[in-house]
Amino acid sequence: MSILVNKDTRLLVQGITGKEGEFHTRAMMAYGTNVVAGVVPGRGGQKAIDGRVPIFNSIKDAVKETGANVSVIYVPAAFAPDAIREAAASIPLVVCITEGVPALDMVATYDFVQQCGARLVGPNCPGLLTPGEAKVGIIPGNIATPGPVGVVSKSGTLTYEAVDALTRLGLGQSSIVGIGGDPIIGTSFIDVLELFQADTQTEAIVLIGEIGGDAEIQAANYIKQHVTKPVVSFIAGQTAPEGKRMGHAGAIISGGEGTAQEKIKALEAVGAKVARLPTDIAQLVKDALGARVA
Numbered sequence: 587m588s589i590l591v592n593k594d595t596r597l598l599v600q601g602i603t604g605k606e607g608e609f610h611t612r613a614m615m616a617y618g619t620n621v622v623a624g625v626v627p628g629r630g631g632q633k634a635i636d637g638r639v640p641i642f643n644s645i646k647d648a649v650k651e652t653g654a655n656v657s658v659i660y661v662p663a664a665f666a667p668d669a670i671r672e673a674a675a676s677i678p679l680v681v682c683i684t685e686g687v688p689a690l691d692m693v694a695t696y697d698f699v700q701q702c703g704a705r706l707v708g709p710n711c712p713g714l715l716t717p718g719e720a721k722v723g724i725i726p727g728n729i730a731t732p733g734p735v736g737v738v739s740k741s742g743t744l745t746y747e748a749v750d751a752l753t754r755l756g757l758g759q760s761s762i763v764g765i766g767g768d769p770i771i772g773t774s775f776i777d778v779l780e781l782f783q784a785d786t787q788t789e790a791i792v793l794i795g796e797i798g799g800d801a802e803i804q805a806a807n808y809i810k811q812h813v814t815k816p817v818v819s820f821i822a823g824q825t826a827p828e829g830k831r832m833g834h835a836g837a838i839i840s841g842g843e844g845t846a847q848e849k850i851k852a853l854e855a856v857g858a859k860v861a862r863l864p865t866d867i868a869q870l871v872k873d874a875l876g877a878r879v880a
Contacts, residue, residue, distance in 0.1 A: 588716040589781040590679060591656060597622045598654035598677065600669050602641065607660035610724055611635055613843035617716025617721040622652040622859045626760045648687045649765055651674045656681065658713065658722050661685045666709060674704040681722050682708035689857055692770035699772060701859045712742035712764035725762055733758015735871055736782035738775060742768040744864055748792055751868035753865070758787040767796060775805035779857040783813050790816045790875050792867060793858070795849060797823035802849040810856040816874035820867055821846045
Protein backbone atom coordinates (compact mmCIF):
# COMPACT_ATOMS: atom_id res chain seq x y z
CA MET A 587 0.00 0.00 0.00
CA SER A 588 0.90 3.67 -0.06
CA ILE A 589 -0.67 6.84 1.22
CA LEU A 590 -2.04 9.84 -0.68
CA VAL A 591 -0.36 9.23 -4.09
CA ASN A 592 0.36 6.08 -6.07
CA LYS A 593 0.46 4.64 -9.58
CA ASP A 594 -3.23 5.55 -10.04
CA THR A 595 -2.58 9.25 -9.42
CA ARG A 596 -3.70 11.45 -12.30
CA LEU A 597 -1.87 14.70 -11.73
CA LEU A 598 -2.84 18.22 -12.74
CA VAL A 599 -0.21 20.99 -12.57
CA GLN A 600 -1.30 24.56 -11.84
CA GLY A 601 1.30 26.93 -13.26
CA ILE A 602 2.78 24.38 -15.63
CA THR A 603 4.19 26.98 -18.03
CA GLY A 604 6.16 28.88 -15.37
CA LYS A 605 9.86 28.25 -14.85
CA GLU A 606 9.41 26.19 -11.68
CA GLY A 607 6.25 24.51 -12.90
CA GLU A 608 7.80 23.34 -16.16
CA PHE A 609 11.06 22.20 -14.55
CA HIS A 610 9.40 20.11 -11.87
CA THR A 611 6.71 18.76 -14.21
CA ARG A 612 9.46 17.32 -16.38
CA ALA A 613 11.03 15.73 -13.30
CA MET A 614 7.70 14.29 -12.14
CA MET A 615 7.01 12.84 -15.57
CA ALA A 616 10.52 11.41 -15.81
CA TYR A 617 9.87 9.64 -12.50
CA GLY A 618 6.79 8.02 -14.00
CA THR A 619 4.03 10.18 -12.53
CA ASN A 620 0.97 10.36 -14.78
CA VAL A 621 0.65 14.08 -15.48
CA VAL A 622 -2.63 14.45 -17.36
CA ALA A 623 -3.20 18.22 -17.49
CA GLY A 624 -1.95 21.70 -16.78
CA VAL A 625 -4.02 24.74 -15.85
CA VAL A 626 -3.02 28.25 -16.93
CA PRO A 627 -5.86 30.78 -17.32
CA GLY A 628 -5.86 32.20 -20.85
CA ARG A 629 -3.81 29.39 -22.35
CA GLY A 630 -6.53 26.77 -22.72
CA GLY A 631 -6.12 24.67 -25.86
CA GLN A 632 -2.33 24.90 -25.87
CA LYS A 633 0.05 22.12 -24.84
CA ALA A 634 3.04 22.07 -22.52
CA ILE A 635 6.12 19.91 -21.99
CA ASP A 636 6.94 19.38 -25.66
CA GLY A 637 3.27 18.96 -26.56
CA ARG A 638 2.71 16.08 -24.15
CA VAL A 639 0.40 17.79 -21.62
CA PRO A 640 -2.83 19.62 -22.56
CA ILE A 641 -3.46 23.00 -20.93
CA PHE A 642 -6.87 24.12 -19.71
CA ASN A 643 -8.23 27.48 -18.60
CA SER A 644 -9.82 26.09 -15.46
CA ILE A 645 -9.59 23.19 -13.01
CA LYS A 646 -13.21 22.28 -13.69
CA ASP A 647 -12.56 21.84 -17.42
CA ALA A 648 -9.36 19.89 -16.80
CA VAL A 649 -11.02 17.46 -14.39
CA LYS A 650 -13.95 16.93 -16.74
CA GLU A 651 -11.69 16.12 -19.68
CA THR A 652 -8.88 14.19 -18.00
CA GLY A 653 -10.18 12.76 -14.72
CA ALA A 654 -7.39 14.45 -12.74
CA ASN A 655 -7.55 13.49 -9.04
CA VAL A 656 -4.52 15.34 -7.60
CA SER A 657 -3.34 18.90 -8.18
CA VAL A 658 0.08 20.40 -7.50
CA ILE A 659 0.51 24.17 -7.37
CA TYR A 660 3.52 26.13 -8.65
CA VAL A 661 2.19 29.69 -8.78
CA PRO A 662 3.41 32.91 -7.09
CA ALA A 663 2.34 33.47 -3.48
CA ALA A 664 -0.11 36.24 -4.41
CA PHE A 665 -2.14 33.80 -6.53
CA ALA A 666 -1.73 30.64 -4.43
CA PRO A 667 -4.82 31.05 -2.20
CA ASP A 668 -7.11 31.37 -5.23
CA ALA A 669 -5.35 28.44 -6.91
CA ILE A 670 -5.89 26.29 -3.80
CA ARG A 671 -9.56 27.24 -3.62
CA GLU A 672 -10.21 26.48 -7.27
CA ALA A 673 -8.50 23.10 -6.98
CA ALA A 674 -10.21 22.13 -3.71
CA ALA A 675 -13.63 22.72 -5.27
CA SER A 676 -13.03 19.94 -7.81
CA ILE A 677 -10.11 17.76 -6.66
CA PRO A 678 -9.77 15.68 -3.45
CA LEU A 679 -6.01 16.17 -2.93
CA VAL A 680 -4.24 19.50 -3.44
CA VAL A 681 -0.49 19.97 -2.93
CA CYS A 682 0.81 23.55 -2.72
CA ILE A 683 4.57 23.96 -3.12
CA THR A 684 4.46 27.79 -3.07
CA GLU A 685 6.20 29.55 -0.19
CA GLY A 686 5.50 33.01 1.17
CA VAL A 687 1.71 32.70 1.28
CA PRO A 688 0.43 35.12 3.97
CA ALA A 689 -0.84 33.32 7.07
CA LEU A 690 -3.99 35.46 7.19
CA ASP A 691 -4.89 34.42 3.65
CA MET A 692 -4.35 30.79 4.59
CA VAL A 693 -6.80 30.92 7.52
CA ALA A 694 -9.76 31.56 5.22
CA THR A 695 -8.35 29.30 2.50
CA TYR A 696 -7.95 26.37 4.88
CA ASP A 697 -11.52 26.82 6.05
CA PHE A 698 -12.70 26.73 2.43
CA VAL A 699 -10.73 23.54 1.74
CA GLN A 700 -12.36 21.85 4.72
CA GLN A 701 -15.82 22.90 3.55
CA CYS A 702 -15.06 21.28 0.20
CA GLY A 703 -14.04 18.03 1.88
CA ALA A 704 -10.63 18.13 0.18
CA ARG A 705 -7.17 17.54 1.63
CA LEU A 706 -4.47 20.20 1.29
CA VAL A 707 -0.77 19.45 1.74
CA GLY A 708 1.29 22.62 2.25
CA PRO A 709 1.79 25.39 1.42
CA ASN A 710 5.57 25.85 1.53
CA CYS A 711 6.19 22.12 1.36
CA PRO A 712 8.26 19.75 -0.82
CA GLY A 713 5.23 17.60 -1.64
CA LEU A 714 4.77 13.83 -1.69
CA LEU A 715 6.62 10.81 -2.98
CA THR A 716 5.62 7.17 -3.03
CA PRO A 717 8.80 5.42 -4.18
CA GLY A 718 8.43 3.59 -7.46
CA GLU A 719 4.88 4.88 -7.99
CA ALA A 720 4.43 8.66 -8.02
CA LYS A 721 6.25 11.90 -7.28
CA VAL A 722 4.17 15.03 -6.65
CA GLY A 723 6.31 18.05 -5.84
CA ILE A 724 10.05 18.57 -5.56
CA ILE A 725 11.34 15.62 -3.50
CA PRO A 726 14.26 14.04 -5.43
CA GLY A 727 13.14 10.66 -6.68
CA ASN A 728 16.61 9.19 -7.04
CA ILE A 729 17.25 9.07 -3.28
CA ALA A 730 14.15 7.02 -2.47
CA THR A 731 13.41 3.32 -2.76
CA PRO A 732 10.32 1.25 -1.89
CA GLY A 733 10.24 -0.15 1.62
CA PRO A 734 8.63 -0.16 5.08
CA VAL A 735 9.47 3.28 6.52
CA GLY A 736 6.96 6.13 6.39
CA VAL A 737 8.46 9.63 6.55
CA VAL A 738 6.61 12.82 7.55
CA SER A 739 8.42 16.12 7.90
CA LYS A 740 8.11 19.88 8.19
CA SER A 741 11.49 20.38 6.50
CA GLY A 742 12.31 19.74 2.88
CA THR A 743 16.10 19.42 3.05
CA LEU A 744 16.02 17.38 6.26
CA THR A 745 13.53 15.06 4.57
CA TYR A 746 15.96 14.50 1.72
CA GLU A 747 18.83 13.86 4.11
CA ALA A 748 16.83 11.35 6.16
CA VAL A 749 15.49 9.52 3.09
CA ASP A 750 18.95 9.29 1.53
CA ALA A 751 20.40 7.91 4.77
CA LEU A 752 17.58 5.35 5.06
CA THR A 753 18.13 4.20 1.49
CA ARG A 754 21.90 3.88 2.01
CA LEU A 755 21.24 1.71 5.05
CA GLY A 756 18.95 -0.55 3.04
CA LEU A 757 15.71 0.81 4.49
CA GLY A 758 13.20 1.78 1.82
CA GLN A 759 10.22 4.06 2.29
CA SER A 760 6.49 3.39 1.97
CA SER A 761 5.60 7.06 1.39
CA ILE A 762 7.27 10.41 2.06
CA VAL A 763 5.16 13.41 3.04
CA GLY A 764 6.44 16.97 3.45
CA ILE A 765 3.73 18.87 5.31
CA GLY A 766 5.44 22.29 5.27
CA GLY A 767 6.63 24.62 7.98
CA ASP A 768 4.22 27.56 7.73
CA PRO A 769 2.01 28.53 10.71
CA ILE A 770 -1.14 27.52 8.78
CA ILE A 771 -0.87 24.30 6.78
CA GLY A 772 -3.48 21.94 5.43
CA THR A 773 -2.21 18.58 6.71
CA SER A 774 -0.81 17.97 10.19
CA PHE A 775 1.52 15.41 11.70
CA ILE A 776 -1.52 13.72 13.22
CA ASP A 777 -3.24 13.42 9.85
CA VAL A 778 -0.22 11.62 8.38
CA LEU A 779 0.41 9.49 11.48
CA GLU A 780 -3.15 8.21 11.19
CA LEU A 781 -2.57 7.25 7.55
CA PHE A 782 0.74 5.52 8.32
CA GLN A 783 -0.76 3.62 11.25
CA ALA A 784 -3.45 2.25 8.93
CA ASP A 785 -1.03 1.45 6.10
CA THR A 786 -0.01 -2.22 6.12
CA GLN A 787 3.24 -1.53 4.24
CA THR A 788 4.48 0.98 6.81
CA GLU A 789 6.30 -0.74 9.69
CA ALA A 790 8.10 2.27 11.20
CA ILE A 791 7.61 6.04 11.08
CA VAL A 792 10.10 8.91 10.91
CA LEU A 793 8.76 12.27 12.15
CA ILE A 794 10.92 15.34 11.52
CA GLY A 795 9.79 18.46 13.36
CA GLU A 796 11.25 21.79 14.37
CA ILE A 797 10.94 24.56 16.93
CA GLY A 798 7.82 26.73 17.12
CA GLY A 799 4.19 25.85 17.77
CA ASP A 800 2.96 22.67 19.43
CA ALA A 801 2.38 20.34 16.47
CA GLU A 802 5.01 17.89 17.68
CA ILE A 803 3.54 17.79 21.19
CA GLN A 804 0.10 17.12 19.74
CA ALA A 805 1.70 14.39 17.64
CA ALA A 806 3.24 12.87 20.77
CA ASN A 807 -0.17 12.75 22.45
CA TYR A 808 -1.62 11.06 19.37
CA ILE A 809 1.24 8.55 19.25
CA LYS A 810 0.60 7.60 22.87
CA GLN A 811 -3.07 6.85 22.20
CA HIS A 812 -3.14 5.51 18.65
CA VAL A 813 0.24 4.54 17.15
CA THR A 814 1.56 1.02 17.72
CA LYS A 815 4.44 1.22 15.24
CA PRO A 816 7.93 2.41 16.26
CA VAL A 817 8.49 6.16 15.79
CA VAL A 818 11.86 7.84 15.31
CA SER A 819 11.97 11.63 15.45
CA PHE A 820 14.31 14.55 14.99
CA ILE A 821 13.61 18.14 16.10
CA ALA A 822 15.48 20.87 14.22
CA GLY A 823 16.52 24.14 15.87
CA GLN A 824 17.84 22.74 19.16
CA THR A 825 20.25 25.65 19.59
CA ALA A 826 17.91 28.41 18.38
CA PRO A 827 17.56 31.46 20.68
CA GLU A 828 14.09 32.61 21.73
CA GLY A 829 12.42 35.00 19.28
CA LYS A 830 14.68 34.00 16.39
CA ARG A 831 12.93 32.54 13.36
CA MET A 832 14.84 29.61 11.93
CA GLY A 833 14.04 28.89 8.29
CA HIS A 834 10.28 28.42 8.18
CA ALA A 835 7.73 31.06 9.08
CA GLY A 836 6.36 28.80 11.80
CA ALA A 837 9.75 27.97 13.31
CA ILE A 838 9.95 30.56 16.05
CA ILE A 839 10.07 30.14 19.82
CA SER A 840 7.63 32.57 21.42
CA GLY A 841 7.13 33.20 25.11
CA GLY A 842 9.37 30.29 25.99
CA GLU A 843 7.04 27.83 24.24
CA GLY A 844 7.75 25.70 21.22
CA THR A 845 11.32 24.84 22.22
CA ALA A 846 13.12 21.78 20.89
CA GLN A 847 13.71 20.53 24.43
CA GLU A 848 10.03 20.37 25.39
CA LYS A 849 9.18 18.62 22.13
CA ILE A 850 11.95 16.07 22.58
CA LYS A 851 10.78 15.43 26.13
CA ALA A 852 7.17 14.92 24.98
CA LEU A 853 8.16 12.50 22.23
CA GLU A 854 10.52 10.48 24.41
CA ALA A 855 7.81 10.25 27.08
CA VAL A 856 5.58 8.31 24.67
CA GLY A 857 8.31 5.92 23.57
CA ALA A 858 9.57 7.62 20.42
CA LYS A 859 13.31 7.48 19.81
CA VAL A 860 14.63 11.01 19.24
CA ALA A 861 17.81 11.50 17.22
CA ARG A 862 20.20 14.16 18.45
CA LEU A 863 21.63 14.58 14.94
CA PRO A 864 19.96 14.05 11.55
CA THR A 865 22.64 11.49 10.74
CA ASP A 866 21.40 9.30 13.61
CA ILE A 867 17.87 8.87 12.23
CA ALA A 868 18.48 5.93 9.90
CA GLN A 869 20.36 3.82 12.46
CA LEU A 870 17.66 4.42 15.07
CA VAL A 871 15.04 3.23 12.59
CA LYS A 872 17.08 0.12 11.83
CA ASP A 873 17.42 -0.60 15.54
CA ALA A 874 13.70 -0.05 16.12
CA LEU A 875 12.70 -2.41 13.31
CA GLY A 876 15.18 -5.01 14.56
CA ALA A 877 13.77 -4.79 18.07
CA ARG A 878 10.23 -5.14 16.72
CA VAL A 879 11.13 -8.30 14.83
CA ALA A 880 12.89 -9.74 17.88
